[in-house]
Amino acid sequence: MSWRTPRSTADRQRTPRRFPGFLKAAGACALLAGLLSPLSTPAVAATGTSAVNDYCGGRCSDILPPGENGNATLVQILFNQAFGTQPAHAEDQLGPYANLATGYPALTADKINTFFNDASFGVPSDQIASTRRPAGRTDVTIVRDKRTGVPHITGTTRYGTEFGAGYAAAQDRLWLMDIFRHVGRGQLTSFAGGAAANQGLEQQFWRNAPYTEAELQAQIDRAVTTNGDRGRQALADADAYLAGINAYIDASDRGRYFPGEYVLTGHKNAITNSGTIAHFKITDLVALGSVVGALFGSGGGGEVNNALSLLAAQAKYGVEEGTEVWESFRERNDPEAVLTVHDGRSFPYATRPDDPRGTALPDPGSVTSEPLVHDRTGSAATSAATAASGAVAKAAVSSARRGMSNALVVSGEHTASGHPVAVFGPQTGYFAPQLLMLQEIQGPGISARGASFAGLSFYVELGRGQDYAWSATTSGQDIIDTYAVELCQDDYHYLYRGTCTAMEKVERKNAWKPTVADGTAAGSYTMRVWRTAYGPVEYRATVGGKKVAYTSLRSSFLHEADSIIGFQMLNDPGYVTGPASFQSAVRHINYTFNWFYADDRHTAYYNSGDNPVRAAGVDAEFPVWARPEYEWRGWDPAPNTADYTPPSAHPNSVDQDYYISWNNKQAEGYAAASWGNGPVHRGNLLDDRVKRLVAAGGVTRTSLVQAMAEAGVSDLRAEDVLPDLLRVVTDSPVTDPTAAAAASRLQSWVAAGARRTETSAGSGKYADADAIRILDAWWPLLVKAEFEPGLGSDLYSAFTADLPVDEAPSAGHGPTGAHAGSSFQYGWWSYVDKDIRAVLGEPVRGPLARTYCGGGSLTGCRDVLIGTLKEAAGRTASQVYPGDDQCSAGDQWCADSIVQRTLGGIKHRRIGWQNRPTYQQVVEFTGHR
Structure with a gap:
């Protein structure tokens, strides 16, 4: 099975190798000078490792693409941009992750770790790639395994353990950590340049958490003083973690193996080694935390937009009926x-x-929106x-915030082994390097393996302990x-x-x-x-x-x-x-x-x-x-x-x-x-x-x-709404040949499972490609034709501002943007479903306040659907998939494909679409302490 899809010469020519916004501050002289920088950190001889109590019995696995290594020297960045070469462990989890989309039907227990990593504690002696005692400390060891390069941090003291966690974090994500401590303070452009992406990132985050330095420090003080011994321990852990980060900064500066982005953005000189990488401090962790909180942990808001759509509904129907219509679309507590x-x-x-x-x-x-930006020059x-x-x-930001996560957990009463089984993980978007990093931490009072946000990895945030695992969804x-x-x-x-x-x-x-x-x-x-x-x-x-x-x-x-x-x-x-x-x-x-x-x-x-x-x-x-x-x-x-x-x-x-x-x-x-x-x-x-x-x-x-993976390649519209749409269309013989042929293709696709899967691994072509193209073109057309006549243009526009009509994988206009992976979270599928069932005369709990399709008649609705279906069927692949900076017009698979959005100098290959968590665990514990 191969996850690499060959690209034509034309594709290579039309996909420029470009630096992301914050890498465009360096000229050719600096780039050439950077070649003098060494390729890697000094080698360290491998030594043994031992595992603590592990009750998973070899049945814990995980995966986090694209790879553990998110740092690259200048020469590695240049070679990546010129030739596509990858630093060690920068991309080695991307292939297994991608391959599950086509490999899951033949999955067996002994093949799970073909698509996942073994997440057992410790590293077998024959799998040790390196052993390091950071900064010469004798109370902590960082062992990295050969397959993934994941750090396994073992400390004999609490301080040493957390020092090692900070050192390993900087080894793997220093540049990313620096980017996001500046994002959290609204200072990314001053740090990394005024490119559009940088300005947008700092503007979107800083409005949510416009803190002063005193407020950042006050948050730490409050967390410590209100939580007694645990608060004091958390501060000590954070201080040790910061010491580890800063020790790596100093070591990489002396050895000239710091991330090459510092040269490209003018913070370091590749020839003289002048310039500095600022040490991290305790308030940086709060700034990082404010970014994570804004992305994943802050539900609510939107009351002004809600008010605008309510006013539009009341303007259309009057206060009483307009409120009823609004509530039916809001679905606050839908019984279905x-x-x-x-x-x-x-x-x-x-x-x-x-x-x-x-x-x-x-x-x-x-x-009116309150302006954020003032006094612009340039x-x-x-x-x-x-x-x-x-x-x-x-x-980029919405793909992380809206991408979200999933979980499937089954109690032991219903499993073959009698032990619970879980497949779960967060969807944090696809980035290069990834926002999360993998690690194992073993020390006094700490025993866990899993994923943590870069720069906040003094604890494992999602993962497993000795005899339990946990995960989260937003x-x-x-x-x-x-x-x-x-x-x-x-x-x-x-x-x-x-x-x-x-x-x-x-x-x-x-x-x-x-x-x-x-x-x-x-x-x-x-x-x-x-x-x-x-x-x-x-x-x-x-x-x-x-x-x-x-x-x-x-x-x-x-x-x-x-x-x-x-x-x-x-x-x-x-x-x-x-x-x-x-x-x-x-x-x-x-x-x-x-x-x-x-x-x-x-x-x-x-x-x-x-x-x-x-x-x-x-x-x-x-x-x-x-x-x-x-x-x-x-x-x-x-x-x-x-x-x-x-x-x-x-x-x-x-x-x-x-x-x-x-x-x-x-x-x-x-x-x-x-x-x-x-x-x-x-x-x-x-x-x-x-x-x-x-x-x-x-x-x-x-x-x-398999259940998770099949759901991850299924088209929600096709699986749960399309059958009823086709019932209306085929209520009597379809006389238009174009519409009839389109309906037949859609019916065949539904019968085959309504999945968006390749004809074979690496083919870059979808099975049922025509049916997928037709539905992608039809959905926005049918929604507009179904609802806008009844709602009126103003109310329809107001409701689509609250909830976009579609979020197909290729929908660059959707809330996550193109190539984001996560799909089918936001759309009008429930509205269409309720409306079409009402037209068909079926019972609907919590119905819409009115029936909209074709004015509520089956004949009128059928005319609407057939007319829009014919229009959709006539649209070419190039019209449905117009192309972008990643894909040629008409390339359906590429339009759906997932792109690791660059947050540093290293770029990675596209992978085929699957609707799946970024970090994911598969666990089944066999024992307990």
């Missing part, structure tokens, strides 16, 4: 939604109040590049509210509990030097955020004629460091001994995650996050007045603390028959912050398959991996 906790229990949260109070809807046409070229930064950066429940603060005196003062109060102005000045490679001129700008007690200002509007600022208040704001305690507990074998202690640990994590657990006897689930207790009558879907009676209960604005819902009110479970999660609804009554939790959801692709496995019994690691 797939659930993670499906045992009949209800966990009410953020539900619709019977009598909403304090809602502050804007006057129509009055909403050439027209710079301004043009910056104008494009939204698309450039949002594609839950997205609403912990962000929008407040309408009344302005007084001018646009920069507001009423705070009856007193006219000045807003706080927080600014970040960025200036960058000229770049030679892409012609970008020098430039600068200031990012400015106005902060209130109710959070940063995001919009301005009028409400009933009064001028207001809409602010965003997040419960985790000023609390990015708090979650460190929960991760410390997960790594502590003395703390996690079963489901109860696992749930207790993840309760200390204030990010909005779904957490899953498996050991040899039990499974468990818990939904984490600081869910604020809202005032009675407040509807969390819309902006509310910034007045004491509508504030969060117990809210103290200075530390941003409040009363939070108790652990028992969070969806939780132990030993349910099975759990699935793909960012779907958690439980009955638990209102999701995102739109689209209806009867057709990406989670159904997992739930349907796992439910069948459980019903049959005898579930194995192999069968559960």
Whole structure:
């Protein structure tokens, strides 16, 4: 099986080898001078290693593409850009990961580690690639294995263990860590140049967490002082970790094997070795944490957009009926939604109040976004590049934030071995290097292997302990509210509990030097955020004629460091001994995650996050007045603390028959912050398959991996919606030959399983290519033709702003952007499903307020579908897949393909599409302490 797809000469010519934005600051002289830099760090002789208690019995596996090594010297970068060569262990997990998409049907137990790594503790003596005692320390050893280069860190002291973790992190991800500590501070362009991607990244993140240095430090101080011995231990661990990072910086500087990006961005001189790489400090970890929290752990928001679509619905239908229409599309608590906790229990949260109070809807046409960027200088070229930064950066950032994760966990009652089986992992996007890194840490009070975010790897964040494993998916429940603060005196003062109060102005000045490679001129700008007690200002509007600022208040704001305690507990074998202690640990994590657990006897689930207790009558879907009676209960604005819902009110479970999660609804009554939790959801692709496995019994690691992999290559629209669409189309003979042929192709594809798979591994061609092309072209056409006539253009546009109609793999216009892998999370599949079933006269629980397709008649709906199907069938592959900087027009497989988005100097090959977590574990423990 080969994962490499040959590219034609034309493809090679049209795909330029380019440096990403932050690598374009160096000229040809610097590039040539960099050749004098050595290729690698000095070799160290290998020595033995030993493993601690491991109760997995060889049945723990994991994978994290593209590879463990995310650092490269200048010469390695140049050779990669010129010839495609890869540094050792930079790409060696990409092939096995990619191959599962075509290899899963023939999977057997003995083949699992063909597609995954052996995730047992320790390294067999014949698999040791290197052994290092960092900085000459005698209390820690870093052993790397031959297959993947993953660091196995073993310490005899706690300090030494964490020192080794920091040293290994810098070995593998120093440049990436440096990038994101600057992103978290809104200073990426000053550090890495003014390219459009850099500007977009720092702008998108800094608005969410515009912290001062004092606030970053205060978060650490608070986390330490409020958590007793564990808080003090966390600070000691972080200090040791930082010492390890800085020791590697010093060693790589002396040995001239630091990442080559520092030369390319002008921070180091390859000939003289002048220049510096700044040491890391404790507040850098909080800045990094704020980026991770913004990406994956901050559910909610969007109340202003919700208000705009509600106003559009009321303008179309009147207040009463318009509200009913809006609620039917919102699907807050849809009775047909797939659930993670499906045992009949209800966990009410953020539900619709019977009598909403304090809602502050804007006057129509009055909403404007608060500008972030001011005082821009630079050439027209710079301004043009910056104008494009939204698309450039949002594609990368959204692919991580929206890509999300999945989990499949089956209790031992339904497995062949009698032990629980789990296949789970986070979807953090596809990057080069990857945001996550693999490691094993063994030391006093720490025993774990798994993945951690680069720069925050003093603990394993997702992985396994001695006799248990855990993972997470983004839950997205609403912990962000929008407040309408009344302005007084001018646009920069507001009423705070009856007193006219000045807003706080927080600014970040960025200036960058000229770049030679892409012609970008020098430039600068200031990012400015106005902060209130109710959070940063995001919009301005009028409400009933009064001028207001809409602010965003997040419960985790000023609390990015708090979650460190929960991760410390997960790594502590003395703390996690079963489901109860696992749930207790993840309760200390204030990010909005779904957490899953498996050991040899039990499974468990818990939904984490600081869910604020809202005032009675407040509807969390819309902006509310910034007045004491509508504030969060117990809210103290200075530390941003409040009363939070108790652990028992969070969806939780132990030993349910099975759990699935793909960012779907958690439980009955638990209102999701995102739109689209209806009867057709990406989670159904997992739930349907796992439910069948459980019903049959005898579930194995192999069968559960196959269920995940098959779901990962299935087209949700084709599997769950297309059959009913075709029932309408074929209700009577289709007389148009083009439409009839298209319907026949689609029916054959559905009968074959509705999957997007290659004809053979590495072919670069899809089986059922015509049917896939037709559906990709048809879906946006049919949705628009089905709903816009009834909703009207204004309301249809407002609803599509809340929820895009499509997120097919090739949909570059979708929320994740092109080549992002993750697909079918956001789309109008549930709306189409409910509407078409209503047209067919079938029962629909929680129906839309109206029937839309063809005005509600079967004949009219059929005409709409056949007309759009004929139009779609007539579109060529080049029209459906227009091509981009990666692919020629008409190349369907390439349009779907996954690209590792460059965050450094090394580029990797494209791989075929599969809808799958980035990091993934396959676990089945056979024993317990």
